[in-house]
Amino acid sequence: MEKNPSEEKSFHMTPEEFRQHGHAVIDWIADYQSRVETFPVLSRVKPGEIRASLPASPPAHGEPFDSLLKDVEDLILPGVTHWQSPNFFAYFPCNASGPGILGDLLSSGLGVQGMLWSTSPACTELETHVMDWLVNMLGLPQKFLSSSTGGGVIQDTASSAALCALLAARERATNYTSNKKGCEGKLVAYCSTQTHSSLEKAAMIAGIGTDNLRLIEVDENFAMRPEALARQIDADQRAGLTPCFVCATIGTTSSNAMDPLTAIGEICRQHGLWMHVDAAMSGTAMLCPEFRPLQNGVEFADSYNFNPHKWMFTNFDCNCFWVADRKALIQTLSILPEYLRNQATESGAVIDYRDWHIQLGRRFRSLKLWFVIRHYGVEGLQHHIREHVRLAQQFSQWVKEDDGFELAAPVPLNLVCFRHKAGDAANQAIMERLNRSGDLFLTHTKLNGKVTLRLCVGQTHTQAKHVEHAWQKICEETEAAHLA
Numbered sequence: 505m506e507k508n509p510s511e512e513k514s515f516h517m518t519p520e521e522f523r524q525h526g527h528a529v530i531d532w533i534a535d536y537q538s539r540v541e542t543f544p545v546l547s548r549v550k551p552g553e554i555r556a557s558l559p560a561s562p563p564a565h566g567e568p569f570d571s572l573l574k575d576v577e578d579l580i581l582p583g584v585t586h587w588q589s590p591n592f593f594a595y596f597p598c599n600a601s602g603p604g605i606l607g608d609l610l611s612s613g614l615g616v617q618g619m620l621w622s623t624s625p626a627c628t629e630l631e632t633h634v635m636d637w638l639v640n641m642l643g644l645p646q647k648f649l650s651s652s653t654g655g656g657v658i659q660d661t662a663s664s665a666a667l668c669a670l671l672a673a674r675e676r677a678t679n680y681t682s683n684k685k686g687c688e689g690k691l692v693a694y695c696s697t698q699t700h701s702s703l704e705k706a707a708m709i710a711g712i713g714t715d716n717l718r719l720i721e722v723d724e725n726f727a728m729r730p731e732a733l734a735r736q737i738d739a740d741q742r743a744g745l746t747p748c749f750v751c752a753t754i755g756t757t758s759s760n761a762m763d764p765l766t767a768i769g770e771i772c773r774q775h776g777l778w779m780h781v782d783a784a785m786s787g788t789a790m791l792c793p794e795f796r797p798l799q800n801g802v803e804f805a806d807s808y809n810f811n812p813h814k815w816m817f818t819n820f821d822c823n824c825f826w827v828a829d830r831k832a833l834i835q836t837l838s839i840l841p842e843y844l845r846n847q848a849t850e851s852g853a854v855i856d857y858r859d860w861h862i863q864l865g866r867r868f869r870s871l872k873l874w875f876v877i878r879h880y881g882v883e884g885l886q887h888h889i890r891e892h893v894r895l896a897q898q899f900s901q902w903v904k905e906d907d908g909f910e911l912a913a914p915v916p917l918n919l920v921c922f923r924h925k926a927g928d929a930a931n932q933a934i935m936e937r938l939n940r941s942g943d944l945f946l947t948h949t950k951l952n953g954k955v956t957l958r959l960c961v962g963q964t965h966t967q968a969k970h971v972e973h974a975w976q977k978i979c980e981e982t983e984a985a986h987l988a
Protein backbone atom coordinates (compact mmCIF):
# COMPACT_ATOMS: atom_id res chain seq x y z
CA MET A 505 0.00 0.00 0.00
CA GLU A 506 1.29 3.47 -0.82
CA LYS A 507 2.19 5.67 2.11
CA ASN A 508 0.14 8.81 2.64
CA PRO A 509 2.71 11.68 2.25
CA SER A 510 1.15 13.49 5.22
CA GLU A 511 2.10 10.56 7.47
CA GLU A 512 5.78 10.63 6.48
CA LYS A 513 8.25 11.53 9.15
CA SER A 514 9.00 15.25 8.77
CA PHE A 515 12.21 15.31 10.83
CA HIS A 516 11.25 18.84 11.92
CA MET A 517 10.80 19.95 15.51
CA THR A 518 7.08 20.49 16.05
CA PRO A 519 5.86 23.72 17.67
CA GLU A 520 5.05 21.72 20.82
CA GLU A 521 8.53 20.17 20.94
CA PHE A 522 9.99 23.60 20.31
CA ARG A 523 8.05 25.02 23.23
CA GLN A 524 9.22 22.23 25.53
CA HIS A 525 12.90 22.33 24.51
CA GLY A 526 12.82 26.12 24.39
CA HIS A 527 11.78 26.22 28.03
CA ALA A 528 14.62 23.84 28.85
CA VAL A 529 17.12 26.07 27.04
CA ILE A 530 15.91 29.20 28.80
CA ASP A 531 16.14 27.32 32.11
CA TRP A 532 19.67 26.25 31.23
CA ILE A 533 20.70 29.84 30.44
CA ALA A 534 19.12 31.16 33.64
CA ASP A 535 20.95 28.47 35.65
CA TYR A 536 24.18 29.30 33.83
CA GLN A 537 23.80 32.92 34.84
CA SER A 538 23.33 31.89 38.48
CA ARG A 539 26.35 29.60 38.58
CA VAL A 540 28.73 31.41 36.21
CA GLU A 541 30.96 32.46 39.12
CA THR A 542 31.64 28.83 40.02
CA PHE A 543 33.63 28.20 36.83
CA PRO A 544 37.27 29.20 36.25
CA VAL A 545 36.90 32.40 34.24
CA LEU A 546 39.55 31.46 31.68
CA SER A 547 38.94 28.05 30.09
CA ARG A 548 41.56 25.48 31.06
CA VAL A 549 41.32 23.14 28.09
CA LYS A 550 44.35 22.40 25.94
CA PRO A 551 44.36 22.95 22.17
CA GLY A 552 42.42 20.16 20.45
CA GLU A 553 40.79 18.89 23.64
CA ILE A 554 37.25 19.93 22.73
CA ARG A 555 37.44 18.45 19.24
CA ALA A 556 38.86 15.21 20.59
CA SER A 557 35.74 14.83 22.72
CA LEU A 558 33.39 15.14 19.72
CA PRO A 559 32.36 12.24 17.44
CA ALA A 560 34.46 12.04 14.28
CA SER A 561 31.42 12.00 11.99
CA PRO A 562 27.97 13.56 12.15
CA PRO A 563 24.98 11.48 13.25
CA ALA A 564 23.15 9.64 10.46
CA HIS A 565 19.95 9.79 12.50
CA GLY A 566 18.61 12.71 14.51
CA GLU A 567 19.25 12.63 18.25
CA PRO A 568 16.98 13.53 21.14
CA PHE A 569 17.23 17.17 22.15
CA ASP A 570 18.09 16.31 25.75
CA SER A 571 21.34 14.74 24.65
CA LEU A 572 22.27 17.95 22.80
CA LEU A 573 21.83 20.02 25.90
CA LYS A 574 23.71 17.45 27.97
CA ASP A 575 26.66 17.67 25.59
CA VAL A 576 26.68 21.46 25.92
CA GLU A 577 27.01 20.96 29.65
CA ASP A 578 29.59 18.14 29.53
CA LEU A 579 31.63 18.80 26.41
CA ILE A 580 31.28 22.47 25.52
CA LEU A 581 31.18 24.25 28.85
CA PRO A 582 34.75 23.23 29.84
CA GLY A 583 35.96 24.98 26.70
CA VAL A 584 34.13 28.22 27.41
CA THR A 585 35.91 31.29 28.72
CA HIS A 586 33.26 32.97 30.79
CA TRP A 587 32.90 36.42 29.30
CA GLN A 588 29.68 36.76 31.29
CA SER A 589 31.39 36.19 34.63
CA PRO A 590 31.45 39.22 36.91
CA ASN A 591 35.14 38.36 37.43
CA PHE A 592 35.92 38.90 33.74
CA PHE A 593 38.18 41.97 33.56
CA ALA A 594 40.14 41.10 30.41
CA TYR A 595 40.39 42.89 27.03
CA PHE A 596 37.12 44.85 27.06
CA PRO A 597 33.68 43.68 28.19
CA CYS A 598 31.34 41.89 25.85
CA ASN A 599 28.40 42.08 28.17
CA ALA A 600 24.96 40.56 27.67
CA SER A 601 21.65 40.87 29.49
CA GLY A 602 18.26 39.17 29.78
CA PRO A 603 16.45 41.62 27.50
CA GLY A 604 19.27 41.48 24.95
CA ILE A 605 19.25 37.68 24.84
CA LEU A 606 15.46 37.57 24.54
CA GLY A 607 15.44 40.20 21.80
CA ASP A 608 18.02 38.16 19.91
CA LEU A 609 15.94 35.03 20.37
CA LEU A 610 12.94 36.81 18.92
CA SER A 611 15.06 37.90 15.98
CA SER A 612 15.93 34.24 15.39
CA GLY A 613 12.29 33.27 15.85
CA LEU A 614 11.11 35.74 13.25
CA GLY A 615 13.96 34.69 10.99
CA VAL A 616 13.75 37.92 9.05
CA GLN A 617 16.33 38.88 6.47
CA GLY A 618 16.10 42.66 6.18
CA MET A 619 18.31 43.48 3.23
CA LEU A 620 15.67 45.81 1.75
CA TRP A 621 12.93 47.84 3.37
CA SER A 622 10.47 45.72 1.41
CA THR A 623 11.88 42.41 2.70
CA SER A 624 10.61 43.38 6.16
CA PRO A 625 9.69 47.02 6.74
CA ALA A 626 9.76 46.67 10.55
CA CYS A 627 13.37 45.51 10.47
CA THR A 628 14.43 48.71 8.73
CA GLU A 629 12.13 51.15 10.49
CA LEU A 630 12.81 49.93 14.03
CA GLU A 631 16.54 50.16 13.32
CA THR A 632 16.28 53.71 12.01
CA HIS A 633 14.17 54.66 15.00
CA VAL A 634 16.46 53.16 17.63
CA MET A 635 19.52 54.66 15.94
CA ASP A 636 17.82 58.07 16.08
CA TRP A 637 17.03 57.54 19.77
CA LEU A 638 20.68 56.79 20.43
CA VAL A 639 21.85 60.02 18.77
CA ASN A 640 20.08 61.93 21.51
CA MET A 641 20.88 59.42 24.26
CA LEU A 642 24.63 59.81 23.55
CA GLY A 643 24.63 63.56 22.88
CA LEU A 644 25.75 63.07 19.28
CA PRO A 645 25.38 65.78 16.60
CA GLN A 646 21.92 66.20 15.11
CA LYS A 647 23.36 65.75 11.62
CA PHE A 648 23.51 61.99 12.38
CA LEU A 649 19.72 61.83 12.60
CA SER A 650 17.83 60.15 9.75
CA SER A 651 15.65 63.27 9.57
CA SER A 652 18.78 65.29 8.79
CA THR A 653 21.46 64.59 6.18
CA GLY A 654 22.81 61.52 7.91
CA GLY A 655 21.60 58.41 9.61
CA GLY A 656 22.61 55.34 11.52
CA VAL A 657 22.89 51.67 10.70
CA ILE A 658 23.67 48.60 12.77
CA GLN A 659 26.80 46.80 11.62
CA ASP A 660 28.24 43.59 13.00
CA THR A 661 31.42 45.11 14.43
CA ALA A 662 33.49 48.27 14.75
CA SER A 663 35.86 46.75 12.19
CA SER A 664 33.13 46.75 9.54
CA ALA A 665 32.12 50.29 10.48
CA ALA A 666 35.71 51.49 10.06
CA LEU A 667 35.93 49.79 6.68
CA CYS A 668 32.69 51.41 5.47
CA ALA A 669 33.87 54.81 6.69
CA LEU A 670 37.19 54.43 4.91
CA LEU A 671 35.53 53.28 1.69
CA ALA A 672 33.19 56.28 1.73
CA ALA A 673 36.13 58.61 2.42
CA ARG A 674 38.05 57.04 -0.45
CA GLU A 675 35.14 57.50 -2.82
CA ARG A 676 34.48 61.07 -1.74
CA ALA A 677 38.13 61.97 -2.18
CA THR A 678 38.21 60.53 -5.70
CA ASN A 679 34.92 62.08 -6.76
CA TYR A 680 33.32 58.62 -6.64
CA THR A 681 35.62 57.10 -9.26
CA SER A 682 37.80 54.68 -7.28
CA ASN A 683 35.07 52.01 -7.04
CA LYS A 684 35.27 51.83 -10.81
CA LYS A 685 38.87 52.60 -11.58
CA GLY A 686 40.60 51.38 -8.44
CA CYS A 687 43.10 53.33 -6.37
CA GLU A 688 46.32 54.70 -7.74
CA GLY A 689 48.29 54.42 -4.53
CA LYS A 690 48.01 58.14 -3.85
CA LEU A 691 45.36 58.20 -1.15
CA VAL A 692 46.61 58.51 2.41
CA ALA A 693 44.79 57.75 5.67
CA TYR A 694 45.78 58.64 9.22
CA CYS A 695 45.32 57.21 12.68
CA SER A 696 47.52 57.08 15.78
CA THR A 697 50.04 54.50 16.92
CA GLN A 698 47.35 53.49 19.46
CA THR A 699 44.43 53.09 17.04
CA HIS A 700 42.79 49.67 16.93
CA SER A 701 44.25 47.22 14.42
CA SER A 702 40.92 47.13 12.56
CA LEU A 703 42.02 50.35 10.83
CA GLU A 704 45.07 48.61 9.45
CA LYS A 705 42.83 45.84 8.17
CA ALA A 706 40.45 48.41 6.68
CA ALA A 707 43.38 50.05 4.84
CA MET A 708 44.34 46.64 3.45
CA ILE A 709 40.83 45.81 2.27
CA ALA A 710 39.94 49.27 0.97
CA GLY A 711 42.96 49.27 -1.33
CA ILE A 712 44.57 52.23 0.46
CA GLY A 713 47.49 49.99 1.43
CA THR A 714 49.11 49.87 4.84
CA ASP A 715 52.10 51.85 3.51
CA ASN A 716 49.62 54.70 3.06
CA LEU A 717 48.20 54.47 6.57
CA ARG A 718 50.17 56.91 8.69
CA LEU A 719 50.43 56.07 12.38
CA ILE A 720 50.65 59.47 14.05
CA GLU A 721 52.64 59.74 17.25
CA VAL A 722 50.91 60.17 20.59
CA ASP A 723 51.53 62.33 23.67
CA GLU A 724 52.37 61.18 27.19
CA ASN A 725 48.70 60.21 27.68
CA PHE A 726 48.69 58.07 24.51
CA ALA A 727 46.42 60.54 22.67
CA MET A 728 47.11 61.55 19.07
CA ARG A 729 49.25 64.70 18.70
CA PRO A 730 47.27 67.00 16.39
CA GLU A 731 50.36 69.02 15.46
CA ALA A 732 52.07 65.81 14.31
CA LEU A 733 48.97 64.98 12.27
CA ALA A 734 49.01 68.42 10.63
CA ARG A 735 52.72 68.11 9.85
CA GLN A 736 52.26 64.71 8.24
CA ILE A 737 49.31 65.88 6.14
CA ASP A 738 51.40 68.83 4.90
CA ALA A 739 54.30 66.56 4.04
CA ASP A 740 52.04 64.16 2.16
CA GLN A 741 50.39 66.95 0.21
CA ARG A 742 53.78 68.35 -0.73
CA ALA A 743 54.76 64.89 -1.95
CA GLY A 744 51.78 64.94 -4.33
CA LEU A 745 49.68 62.49 -2.31
CA THR A 746 45.98 62.86 -1.44
CA PRO A 747 45.13 62.73 2.28
CA CYS A 748 41.54 61.51 2.61
CA PHE A 749 40.72 60.08 6.05
CA VAL A 750 41.53 60.36 9.75
CA CYS A 751 40.40 57.98 12.47
CA ALA A 752 40.26 59.49 15.96
CA THR A 753 39.52 57.29 18.96
CA ILE A 754 37.46 57.89 22.07
CA GLY A 755 38.95 55.27 24.34
CA THR A 756 41.81 53.37 22.70
CA THR A 757 41.93 49.63 23.21
CA SER A 758 45.28 49.51 24.98
CA SER A 759 44.86 52.30 27.51
CA ASN A 760 41.52 54.10 26.95
CA ALA A 761 43.26 57.21 25.62
CA MET A 762 41.07 60.01 24.30
CA ASP A 763 42.17 61.67 21.08
CA PRO A 764 41.50 65.45 20.99
CA LEU A 765 38.56 65.55 18.60
CA THR A 766 38.30 69.33 18.29
CA ALA A 767 41.90 69.87 17.22
CA ILE A 768 41.81 66.84 14.90
CA GLY A 769 38.42 67.90 13.53
CA GLU A 770 39.68 71.39 12.69
CA ILE A 771 42.58 69.91 10.76
CA CYS A 772 40.21 67.58 8.90
CA ARG A 773 37.91 70.43 8.03
CA GLN A 774 40.77 72.61 6.83
CA HIS A 775 42.01 69.88 4.47
CA GLY A 776 38.65 68.37 3.54
CA LEU A 777 39.41 65.00 5.16
CA TRP A 778 36.81 62.52 6.38
CA MET A 779 36.93 62.21 10.16
CA HIS A 780 35.82 58.89 11.60
CA VAL A 781 35.44 58.58 15.37
CA ASP A 782 35.89 55.15 16.89
CA ALA A 783 34.28 54.99 20.33
CA ALA A 784 33.94 51.21 20.35
CA MET A 785 33.80 50.66 24.08
CA SER A 786 33.78 54.15 25.58
CA GLY A 787 30.91 55.45 23.47
CA THR A 788 28.54 53.80 25.93
CA ALA A 789 29.79 56.15 28.66
CA MET A 790 28.29 59.05 26.70
CA LEU A 791 24.89 57.94 28.00
CA CYS A 792 25.96 59.92 31.08
CA PRO A 793 26.18 63.66 30.39
CA GLU A 794 29.08 64.08 32.84
CA PHE A 795 31.38 61.99 30.59
CA ARG A 796 30.51 63.80 27.37
CA PRO A 797 33.33 66.35 27.61
CA LEU A 798 35.50 63.38 26.56
CA GLN A 799 33.87 63.57 23.14
CA ASN A 800 34.05 67.36 22.75
CA GLY A 801 34.58 68.05 19.08
CA VAL A 802 32.44 65.13 17.92
CA GLU A 803 30.47 67.67 15.88
CA PHE A 804 33.37 67.57 13.38
CA ALA A 805 32.87 63.84 12.74
CA ASP A 806 31.79 62.56 9.34
CA SER A 807 31.16 59.19 10.92
CA TYR A 808 31.05 57.73 14.42
CA ASN A 809 30.61 54.29 15.88
CA PHE A 810 30.31 52.45 19.17
CA ASN A 811 29.62 48.88 20.20
CA PRO A 812 26.59 48.25 22.40
CA HIS A 813 27.97 44.69 22.35
CA LYS A 814 30.89 45.82 24.44
CA TRP A 815 29.50 47.78 27.36
CA MET A 816 25.77 48.41 26.75
CA PHE A 817 24.35 45.02 27.77
CA THR A 818 23.49 44.06 24.18
CA ASN A 819 24.85 40.66 23.37
CA PHE A 820 27.29 40.28 20.52
CA ASP A 821 27.11 41.36 17.75
CA CYS A 822 25.85 44.92 17.57
CA ASN A 823 27.75 47.94 16.33
CA CYS A 824 26.09 51.33 15.85
CA PHE A 825 27.50 53.39 12.99
CA TRP A 826 26.39 56.86 11.95
CA VAL A 827 27.31 59.06 9.03
CA ALA A 828 26.72 62.78 8.66
CA ASP A 829 26.10 62.48 4.91
CA ARG A 830 24.27 59.27 4.07
CA LYS A 831 24.49 60.01 0.36
CA ALA A 832 28.27 59.56 0.46
CA LEU A 833 27.91 56.12 2.07
CA ILE A 834 25.09 54.98 -0.17
CA GLN A 835 26.81 56.17 -3.32
CA THR A 836 29.86 54.19 -2.22
CA LEU A 837 28.11 50.91 -1.46
CA SER A 838 25.00 50.82 -3.62
CA ILE A 839 24.58 48.32 -6.43
CA LEU A 840 21.09 47.47 -7.67
CA PRO A 841 20.83 44.21 -9.60
CA GLU A 842 17.58 43.53 -11.43
CA TYR A 843 16.42 40.84 -8.99
CA LEU A 844 16.37 43.33 -6.08
CA ARG A 845 14.40 46.02 -7.89
CA ASN A 846 11.10 46.87 -6.22
CA GLN A 847 8.60 49.69 -6.05
CA ALA A 848 9.50 50.92 -2.59
CA THR A 849 13.16 51.30 -3.54
CA GLU A 850 12.29 53.05 -6.80
CA SER A 851 10.02 55.46 -4.93
CA GLY A 852 13.04 56.78 -2.97
CA ALA A 853 10.86 56.92 0.14
CA VAL A 854 12.57 54.13 2.07
CA ILE A 855 15.95 53.14 3.45
CA ASP A 856 17.48 49.96 2.03
CA TYR A 857 20.17 49.11 4.54
CA ARG A 858 21.94 46.75 2.13
CA ASP A 859 23.44 49.97 0.71
CA TRP A 860 24.90 50.92 4.09
CA HIS A 861 27.29 48.03 4.68
CA ILE A 862 29.36 45.33 3.02
CA GLN A 863 27.08 42.31 3.07
CA LEU A 864 23.68 42.05 1.47
CA GLY A 865 21.70 40.04 4.02
CA ARG A 866 21.09 41.33 7.52
CA ARG A 867 19.63 40.16 10.80
CA PHE A 868 16.95 41.95 12.81
CA ARG A 869 19.55 43.22 15.32
CA SER A 870 17.62 46.30 16.40
CA LEU A 871 15.20 44.09 18.34
CA LYS A 872 17.75 43.27 21.01
CA LEU A 873 18.90 46.88 21.21
CA TRP A 874 15.32 48.07 21.50
CA PHE A 875 14.65 45.53 24.25
CA VAL A 876 17.74 46.60 26.19
CA ILE A 877 16.91 50.30 25.97
CA ARG A 878 13.27 49.73 26.93
CA HIS A 879 14.05 47.32 29.75
CA TYR A 880 16.71 49.45 31.48
CA GLY A 881 15.52 52.87 30.37
CA VAL A 882 18.15 55.59 30.11
CA GLU A 883 18.20 55.76 33.90
CA GLY A 884 19.05 52.06 34.34
CA LEU A 885 21.81 52.18 31.73
CA GLN A 886 23.32 55.29 33.31
CA HIS A 887 23.17 53.67 36.74
CA HIS A 888 25.32 50.71 35.69
CA ILE A 889 27.80 52.72 33.64
CA ARG A 890 28.36 55.13 36.51
CA GLU A 891 28.85 52.22 38.87
CA HIS A 892 31.40 50.54 36.60
CA VAL A 893 33.32 53.81 36.31
CA ARG A 894 33.18 54.31 40.06
CA LEU A 895 34.56 50.82 40.68
CA ALA A 896 37.42 51.31 38.22
CA GLN A 897 38.27 54.66 39.80
CA GLN A 898 38.30 53.03 43.21
CA PHE A 899 40.60 50.29 41.96
CA SER A 900 42.96 52.90 40.50
CA GLN A 901 43.07 54.57 43.90
CA TRP A 902 44.19 51.29 45.54
CA VAL A 903 46.92 50.97 42.90
CA LYS A 904 48.09 54.52 43.59
CA GLU A 905 48.24 53.90 47.31
CA ASP A 906 50.29 50.72 46.97
CA ASP A 907 54.09 51.19 46.98
CA GLY A 908 54.69 48.18 44.75
CA PHE A 909 52.36 49.18 41.93
CA GLU A 910 51.93 52.21 39.70
CA LEU A 911 49.34 53.47 37.25
CA ALA A 912 50.59 53.29 33.68
CA ALA A 913 48.05 55.66 32.08
CA PRO A 914 45.27 58.07 33.05
CA VAL A 915 41.98 56.40 34.01
CA PRO A 916 39.22 58.44 32.36
CA LEU A 917 36.53 55.76 32.66
CA ASN A 918 36.41 52.02 33.36
CA LEU A 919 39.85 50.73 32.30
CA VAL A 920 42.80 50.72 34.69
CA CYS A 921 46.29 50.20 33.25
CA PHE A 922 48.77 49.41 36.01
CA ARG A 923 51.95 47.52 36.67
CA HIS A 924 54.18 46.26 39.40
CA LYS A 925 57.36 48.30 39.63
CA ALA A 926 59.51 45.13 39.56
CA GLY A 927 59.36 45.01 35.75
CA ASP A 928 58.05 42.98 32.82
CA ALA A 929 58.79 39.47 34.06
CA ALA A 930 57.14 40.24 37.39
CA ASN A 931 53.98 41.56 35.74
CA GLN A 932 53.83 38.62 33.40
CA ALA A 933 54.20 36.26 36.37
CA ILE A 934 51.46 38.00 38.37
CA MET A 935 49.08 37.88 35.43
CA GLU A 936 49.73 34.20 34.75
CA ARG A 937 49.20 33.30 38.40
CA LEU A 938 45.95 35.28 38.52
CA ASN A 939 44.54 33.77 35.35
CA ARG A 940 45.60 30.26 36.32
CA SER A 941 43.76 30.65 39.60
CA GLY A 942 40.46 30.81 37.73
CA ASP A 943 39.23 33.48 40.15
CA LEU A 944 39.44 36.26 37.61
CA PHE A 945 40.74 36.98 34.15
CA LEU A 946 42.70 40.03 33.09
CA THR A 947 44.99 40.73 30.15
CA HIS A 948 48.00 42.89 29.38
CA THR A 949 49.26 45.42 26.89
CA LYS A 950 52.55 47.22 26.37
CA LEU A 951 52.75 50.93 27.11
CA ASN A 952 56.03 52.72 26.44
CA GLY A 953 57.48 49.29 25.79
CA LYS A 954 56.61 47.99 29.26
CA VAL A 955 54.31 45.09 30.08
CA THR A 956 51.20 46.63 31.63
CA LEU A 957 48.23 44.91 33.25
CA ARG A 958 44.73 46.00 32.29
CA LEU A 959 41.66 45.71 34.45
CA CYS A 960 38.49 46.65 32.61
CA VAL A 961 35.24 46.89 34.59
CA GLY A 962 32.16 46.44 32.44
CA GLN A 963 30.63 43.05 32.97
CA THR A 964 26.86 43.13 33.46
CA HIS A 965 26.98 41.71 37.00
CA THR A 966 30.30 43.05 38.25
CA GLN A 967 29.83 44.63 41.68
CA ALA A 968 32.06 46.22 44.29
CA LYS A 969 32.76 42.82 45.90
CA HIS A 970 34.19 41.45 42.65
CA VAL A 971 36.55 44.39 42.16
CA GLU A 972 37.58 44.25 45.83
CA HIS A 973 38.25 40.54 45.45
CA ALA A 974 40.28 41.19 42.30
CA TRP A 975 42.54 43.63 44.13
CA GLN A 976 42.88 41.29 47.10
CA LYS A 977 43.79 38.43 44.75
CA ILE A 978 46.31 40.62 42.91
CA CYS A 979 47.98 41.45 46.24
CA GLU A 980 48.00 37.77 47.27
CA GLU A 981 49.49 36.54 44.00
CA THR A 982 52.05 39.33 44.08
CA GLU A 983 53.10 38.16 47.52
CA ALA A 984 53.11 34.50 46.44
CA ALA A 985 55.41 35.48 43.58
CA HIS A 986 57.74 36.99 46.25
CA LEU A 987 57.29 40.48 44.94
CA ALA A 988 55.43 42.20 47.75
Ligand SMILES: Cc1ncc(COP(=O)(O)O)c(C=O)c1O
Nearest residue numbers: 661662663700755756757782784
Ligand atom coordinates in the same frame (compact mmCIF):
# COMPACT_ATOMS: atom_id res chain seq x y z
C1 LIG B 1 38.74 51.11 20.09
C2 LIG B 1 38.34 49.83 19.40
N1 LIG B 1 38.03 49.86 18.10
C3 LIG B 1 37.66 48.74 17.45
C4 LIG B 1 37.57 47.53 18.09
C5 LIG B 1 37.17 46.32 17.30
O1 LIG B 1 35.90 45.94 17.66
P1 LIG B 1 35.05 44.87 16.83
O2 LIG B 1 35.37 43.55 17.43
O3 LIG B 1 33.63 45.29 17.03
O4 LIG B 1 35.48 44.96 15.41
C6 LIG B 1 37.86 47.46 19.46
C7 LIG B 1 37.74 46.20 20.21
O5 LIG B 1 38.62 45.49 20.38
C8 LIG B 1 38.27 48.63 20.13
O6 LIG B 1 38.59 48.61 21.42
